[in-house]
Structure formats: structure tokens, C-alpha cells
Amino acid sequence: MEKLKNDLLLRACKRKPVDRTPIWIMRQAGRYLPEYRAIREKHDFLTMCKTPELAAEVTIQPVDIIGVDAAIIFSDILVIPEAMGMKLQMIEGDGPVFDNPVRTERVANKLKPIDPSRDLKYVLDAISLTKKELYGRVPLIGFSGAPWTLLTYMVEGQGTKTFSNVKKLIYNNPELAHNLLKKLTTAVAHYLTAQIRAGANAVQIFDTWAGILSPRDYLIFALKYVNQLIAKIKRTDEPVIYFPKGVHYRMRTTADCGADVIGIDWTIDMEKARDKIGKKVAIQGNLDPNVLYAEPSFIKREAKKVLASYGKGTGHIFNLGHGILPDVDPAHAKVLVDYVKDKSKSYHQ
Amino acid sequence: MEKLKNDLLLRACKRKPVDRTPIWIMRQAGRYLPEYRAIREKHDFLTMCKTPELAAEVTIQPVDIIGVDAAIIFSDILVIPEAMGMKLQMIEGDGPVFDNPVRTERVANKLKPIDPSRDLKYVLDAISLTKKELYGRVPLIGFSGAPWTLLTYMVEGQGTKTFSNVKKLIYNNPELAHNLLKKLTTAVAHYLTAQIRAGANAVQIFDTWAGILSPRDYLIFALKYVNQLIAKIKRTDEPVIYFPKGVHYRMRTTADCGADVIGIDWTIDMEKARDKIGKKVAIQGNLDPNVLYAEPSFIKREAKKVLASYGKGTGHIFNLGHGILPDVDPAHAKVLVDYVKDKSKSYHQ
Numbered sequence: 015m016e017k018l019k020n021d022l023l024l025r026a027c028k029r030k031p032v033d034r035t036p037i038w039i040m041r042q043a044g045r046y047l048p049e050y051r052a053i054r055e056k057h058d059f060l061t062m063c064k065t066p067e068l069a070a071e072v073t074i075q076p077v078d079i080i081g082v083d084a085a086i087i088f089s090d091i092l093v094i095p096e097a098m099g100m101k102l103q104m105i106e107g108d109g110p111v112f113d114n115p116v117r118t119e120r121v122a123n124k125l126k127p128i129d130p131s132r133d134l135k136y137v138l139d140a141i142s143l144t145k146k147e148l149y150g151r152v153p154l155i156g157f158s159g160a161p162w163t164l165l166t167y168m169v170e171g172q173g174t175k176t177f178s179n180v181k182k183l184i185y186n187n188p189e190l191a192h193n194l195l196k197k198l199t200t201a202v203a204h205y206l207t208a209q210i211r212a213g214a215n216a217v218q219i220f221d222t223w224a225g226i227l228s229p230r231d232y233l234i235f236a237l238k239y240v241n242q243l244i245a246k247i248k249r250t251d252e253p254v255i256y257f258p259k260g261v262h263y264r265m266r267t268t269a270d271c272g273a274d275v276i277g278i279d280w281t282i283d284m285e286k287a288r289d290k291i292g293k294k295v296a297i298q299g300n301l302d303p304n305v306l307y308a309e310p311s312f313i314k315r316e317a318k319k320v321l322a323s324y325g326k327g328t329g330h331i332f333n334l335g336h337g338i339l340p341d342v343d344p345a346h347a348k349v350l351v352d353y354v355k356d357k358s359k360s361y362h363q
Numbered sequence: 364m365e366k367l368k369n370d371l372l373l374r375a376c377k378r379k380p381v382d383r384t385p386i387w388i389m390r391q392a393g394r395y396l397p398e399y400r401a402i403r404e405k406h407d408f409l410t411m412c413k414t415p416e417l418a419a420e421v422t423i424q425p426v427d428i429i430g431v432d433a434a435i436i437f438s439d440i441l442v443i444p445e446a447m448g449m450k451l452q453m454i455e456g457d458g459p460v461f462d463n464p465v466r467t468e469r470v471a472n473k474l475k476p477i478d479p480s481r482d483l484k485y486v487l488d489a490i491s492l493t494k495k496e497l498y499g500r501v502p503l504i505g506f507s508g509a510p511w512t513l514l515t516y517m518v519e520g521q522g523t524k525t526f527s528n529v530k531k532l533i534y535n536n537p538e539l540a541h542n543l544l545k546k547l548t549t550a551v552a553h554y555l556t557a558q559i560r561a562g563a564n565a566v567q568i569f570d571t572w573a574g575i576l577s578p579r580d581y582l583i584f585a586l587k588y589v590n591q592l593i594a595k596i597k598r599t600d601e602p603v604i605y606f607p608k609g610v611h612y613r614m615r616t617t618a619d620c621g622a623d624v625i626g627i628d629w630t631i632d633m634e635k636a637r638d639k640i641g642k643k644v645a646i647q648g649n650l651d652p653n654v655l656y657a658e659p660s661f662i663k664r665e666a667k668k669v670l671a672s673y674g675k676g677t678g679h680i681f682n683l684g685h686g687i688l689p690d691v692d693p694a695h696a697k698v699l700v701d702y703v704k705d706k707s708k709s710y711h712q
Contacts, residue, residue, distance in 0.1 A: 176652075176653065176688055177653070178653055178656060178688060178690075181651070181653030181654075181656060182653070182656045182657075185653065185654060185656060185657035185661055186656070186657055186658065186661070225630065226630075227630070228629045228630060228651055229630065229632050230668075231651075260630075262611040262612070262630070263611070263630065263631075263632060280577045281574065281575075281576070281577060281578065281609075281611070281612065282612075283578050283612060302530070302577055302580075303525075304525070304526070304527055304530030304531070304534065305530075305534060307527060307530060307531045307534060307535070308531075308534035308535055309535065312534055312535070319579075339525055339527055341527075
């Protein structure tokens with residue numbers, strides 16, 4: 015294994031001094047890049063996830079094209095429910111759909127425990143191959159959905175505005191919900207451990223739907239299992255990033271979850287977040303993804319506000335507050351990355 | 364005009380002593396009631412809004428059936444853009460759609476200023492008729508969308524997850540955004556003033572999409588115009604309720620907007636909200652609408668938590684944290700209303 019030429023991300027995650035603020039972009043390998051679309055035209059989404067050569071290629075594209083400080087393995091959070099036996103379909107324009115959502119003991123009992131080295135070998139192979147092809151240029155981030163977010167997808171089965179099915183489950187059958195969350199916690203812990211063994215330098219836990227819960231339910235159904243999950247991941251020095259999208263409450267409790275980094279979205283005040291939790295964890299975020307639709311001068315102005323809002327010193331990983339949007343001009347993403355790389359230096363003198 | 368037999372809502376809005384906590388339910392006149400669906404089967408949605416007899420009938424249904432402490436006029440926030448000249452279609456299952464969204468000066472210049480007594484006479488007639496038919500049993504609430512939320516619908520033209528079009532507008536052409544927001548502020552002020560003159564005892568301003576903004580943009584594009592709007596509404600003692608859904612930041616600044624009541628959703632901690640703003644305003648909310656899917660015993664337990672979280676004394680208007688869901692059992696809504704009416708008494712001794 016080559017030594018990393020750029021370890022800014024890993025240093026910032028551990029709040030060690032850096033020369034400048036590292037930046038990567040959520041969903042950076044994806045639809046906004048013509049180079050990605052050229053490959054995607056020839057293969058469907060799941061085939062790309064399951065073919066290590068293709069996954070590695072699109073994972074590395076933004077490192078070459080945009081110049082980000084980390085790669086994140088091209089995959090999907092729903093590979094775990096699929097490995098547990100659910101039938102996953104990607105409907106163009108409609109997003110992922112599960113035929114037989116998990117809402118009863120009967121369906122839940124059919125879910126299999128997973129062995130990542132067998133059931134998700136393609137992800138691990140993609141990680142090993144990507145590492146090789148990166149030649150140590152930047153760290154590689156592995157990832158998984160958090161137990162709560164995976165449960166939400168598995169119970170809803172498709173896109174929803176109200177999240178009524180998963181709420182019905184936790185309100186009417188909390189025992190089944192907790193059983194499923196326990197199973198998912200074990201599965202995700204094995205999966206992230208396997209990703210680290212395969213070469214991931216850091217892992218991110220996406221809790222995309224944590225913010226639909228009340229503050230109390232968040233502690234009971236989301237954060238509790240994240241605490242257990244992070245404790246179970248076998249790692250040496252690899253940082254864990256936890257991103258509970260939309261969670262603006264219980265920040266101090268969240269910062270005690272064992273993660274090295276907490277991701278925040280653009281509705282959270284970065285300065286206040288640092289005041290509250292910056293002594294315990296690093297913070298990742300939090301530019302509104304829509305800012306990349308604006309003119310370069312505006313993008314720079316908004317990026318500057320995010321840098322200034324975190325302020326001086328290490329512990330900030332620059333990112334968007336959610337995924338990059340598919341019709342953003344790649345040149346705008348590059349403007350952001352170049353600006354942060356250049357202008358963040360003054361925050362580390 | 365008869366004197367109100369039940370003025371609990373109005374007293375609680377002004378933080379005057381009450382015997383018990385008043386309760387009403389957002390979107391209480393609607394799809395979850397079989398009595399509503401029976402009428403809706405014969406008439407389309409917009410026809411119901413525009414026919415005062417039908418609007419009055421469904422407005423009063425939840426007073427009779429569920430026993431809420433206030434009626435809210437049956438209407439839609441999009442009647443204003445329609446009155447300004449936009450073509451509104453209600454697509455079954457897909458929600459409202461505008462054919463020609465406002466994204467350029469050219470389209471914006473076609474929007475007409477509104478005269479509510481002419482362009483929205485049907486709403487005012489519905490209010491007058493409802494008042495008559497209510498016989499002073501409970502107060503009648505009028506409402507409008509907030510300028511920012513109306514702008515969002517007008518620019519997006521249809522449902523969106525990313526709000527990219529309205530964000531593109533405020534980032535790339537803030538001048539046009541501000542011009543439109545000014546026009547909308549004037550229109551809404553006239554509209555709510557006319558509703559009060561027609562007999563509305565209180566008015567609610569729905570800012571459904573305020574929470575998609577960063578804390579800074581919320582001040583600039585949403586709250587600023589709400590401040591102006593509330594100052595412009597001509598009223599004597601009629602309370603104003605402002606409900607900025609999803610806004611968890613800038614609560615103290617929000618409480619200075621001139622409203623008597625701030626509505627909060629279920630992700631906001633009621634106790635903390637009262638600590639922050641309870642000396643300035645009353646607070647409306649905040650049960651998760653999905654709780655009504657649960658068993659009666661669970662509904663009562665969660666309702667109790669909301670009551671206890673606000674604590675003793677006046678200034679609380681019980682409500683859901685967002686609209687009631689269409690497939691909720693009306694008996695469950697009644698369980699909630701009966702419980703709050705009965706058990707809230709101990710908080711006012």
C-alpha cells in the first residue's frame with residue numbers, strides 16, 4: 015500500500031493541523047459529469063455498482079476532473095437491503111423501488127443476515143481496485159446508510175413525502191422496528207469493517223432520513239443504533255463521518271456517538287455548530303447544493319461565508335450540505351473546489 | 364354578529380387565561396373525512412373552493428364531527444397566484460401545477476395586482492357565509508400562503524424535492540425575486556385584511572417552504588416580507604399566526620415578526636421553544652401527524668407529552684406539526700381532540 019500523497023481529509027477528520035481545508039462533494043461521482051454519463055449510457059446503475067472496473071472508473075473521475083481531496087466509492091446505500099434478500103429496482107426518474115416492503119414479521123423473517131465478503135464482494139473488490147488505481151493520490155471513503163435510513167427505505171419501499179409507513183411501524187409495532195434496527199446495525203458494522211479491510215481510509219454513515227423524526231424518536235430509533243454501530247466497526251485509525259441530514263436538535267448528544275466527524279446540512283449555522291460540538295468532533299459541510307447553479311462570483315462569495323463561519327483552525331471538511339444536483343455545470347463544481355483549496359489557506363496560518 | 368360561545372383560541376393566541384388548551388387540526392376540512400369525500404366526489408377541488416356554499420359546508424364539518432375549537436376556511440394558498448393571472452391545475456395524485464412558471468421578467472410582468480373584493484370574492488363570500496352558519500360556536504380562521512412560499516410555488520410550477528428553480532432565481536436574479544416578493548406581500552396583506560373584514564376572527568400565514576432556506580436566506584427572502592406583511596394587515600384585535608414549517612433557527616428573530624402566535628413542527632422541542640419565545644408569543648403545535656396512525660392509547664400518550672412539554676399556563680394552541688394525512692381514521696382525530704379538551708384542564712389551574 016502506497017503512503018497517501020494527500021492526507022488532508024484524514025488529518026482534518028482527526029482535527030490535526032492542515033495547510034488548507036480539504037474538500038470533497040457528496041455524490042461527486044455521478045450524473046452531473048459528462049464522463050459519468052458516457053459510461054452510464056452503456057450500463058444500468060446497478061450493473062455499474064456491481065462491476066468493480068466500472069465503479070472504480072467513475073469513483074476516480076472527480077479526482078481527475080474536479081480535483082477533490084478524497085474519492086468516495088461509487089455504490090448505493092440500498093445494496094444492503096438487496097443483499098438481505100429484498101428485490102431492488104431502479105426506476106428511471108422515480109428512484110429505487112422495493113417490490114415487497116418490510117412491514118410485517120412475516121416479511122421481516124425472510125431477511126437474511128449478510129456476509130459482506132460473500133454478499134457484497136463486488137463493493138469490496140471495487141474498493142481494492144480503486145485503491146490500486148488511485149496510487150495513493152487521495153484517501154478513499156467507504157460508506158453505508160445508517161440503520162434508521164435503511165429501515166425507512168425498506169419499510170416505505172419507494173419515495174414518500176410523509177414517511178407514513180415507517181412511522182406506522184415505529185408507533186404501532188416498535189418491537190419489530192427495534193428487531194430490524196438491531197439486524198441492520200450488525201449488518202452495517204460488518205459491511206463497514208469489511209470496507210476498511212478492503213482499503214477504505216475513512217467511512218461515512220448517511221442518515222438521510224434522521225431529520226423526519228421528533229427529537230425524542232431520533233434518540234430512540236436513529237442515534238442509539240448509530241452509537242452501537244460505530245462501537246462495532248473494527249478499525250485502527252480510519253475516521254468515521256456521521257451525517258444525520260436535517261437533524262438540528264440534540265447536536266451535543268449526536269457528537270458523542272463515537273464518530274470523528276459530524277456532517278451538517280445548509281440549514282444549520284456552522285458557527286453555532288462549531289461552538290456546540292467543535293471541541294469533540296470535526297464538522298463536514300455545509301454549502302447549499304443549489305449555490306452551484308449560481309454564477310462563479312456568487313459561488314465564491316457563498317463558499318467564503320462557509321469558510322468564515324467555521325473560522326480559523328483545523329476540524330473543517332468542506333462539502334455541500336447534501337448531494338450535488340444532476341444538472342449542475344461541472345465547471346461550477348471546479349470553481350468551488352479551486353476556491354476552497356486556495357482561499358482556505360488563510361484559515362490555517 | 365353573535366358573540367363567540369367558544370373564544371378559547373383567540374384568548375390563547377393573546378396569552379390570556381383559559382380553562383383548557385384549545386385545539387384545531389391543520390387541513391382539518393379535508394380528505395380524511397368521509398363527509399368531505401362525499402361532496403368531493405361530485406365537485407372538483409377548485410369548484411369547491413369557489414362555491415361559497417360548498418366551502419362553508421366542508422369548513423364546518425370538523426366542528427360538528429371532530430369538535431375542534433376553531434374552523435379554518437376551506438380554500439387553497441394558490442388562489443392568489445391564480446388571481447394574479449397564473450393558470451392553476453389540480454392534477455389528481457400529483458398536486459397543483461402551473462403551466463407557465465414565473466422565472467423571467469417577461470412572465471413576471473404579466474402578473475396582475477389583485478383586488479381581493481373582485482378577484483377573490485368567492486373566498487370572502489365563503490367566509491361570510493361560514494360565519495353565519497357557525498352561529499358563533501367557534502372562531503373562524505382565515506389564511507394565506509406567505510410571500511416566500513407563494514413565490515416557491517410560482518417559480519417551481521410543480522412539486523419538487525430540490526427547489527432548484529426558486530434557488531436559481533434568488534441566487535442568479537435576486538432583484539426579480541425581491542420584486543415578486545414585494546408584489547406578493549402587498550397582495551397577501553390586502554387579501555388577509557379583506558378576510559378579516561369579511562369576518563375571519565384570526566388569520567394564519569403558512570410558510571410551508573421557509574425551511575428549505577439557509578438561516579441567512581430565510582431572513583432575507585422569507586422573514587423580511589412576513590414582517591412587512593403583518594405590519595400591513597389592517598386588523599383590530601384579530602390574532603395573526605405565522606407557521607414557518609421546518610424553521611428551527613432564528614426563532615427569537617421570528618418571534619419579533621409581529622405575529623401573536625408562532626407555529627412549530629414536530630422536530631422542534633416545544634419546551635425549548637417556549638423558553639426561547641414564550642414570553643413574546645403564543646405557540647401552536649406540534650404533534651407529528653403520523654401519530655394519528657397509532658392506536659388511541661399511543662395517541663393519548665403522545666398528546667400528553669406535547670401538553671407537558673409546553674407546561675402550565677396559557678399561550679399554547681394544540682395542533683399537529685403539519686397537515687393531517689388523508690388516510691387517518693377520523694375516530695383517531697376525535698380521540699386526540701377529546702383527550703386534549705379533557706386533560707389540558709390541569710395545565711390551567
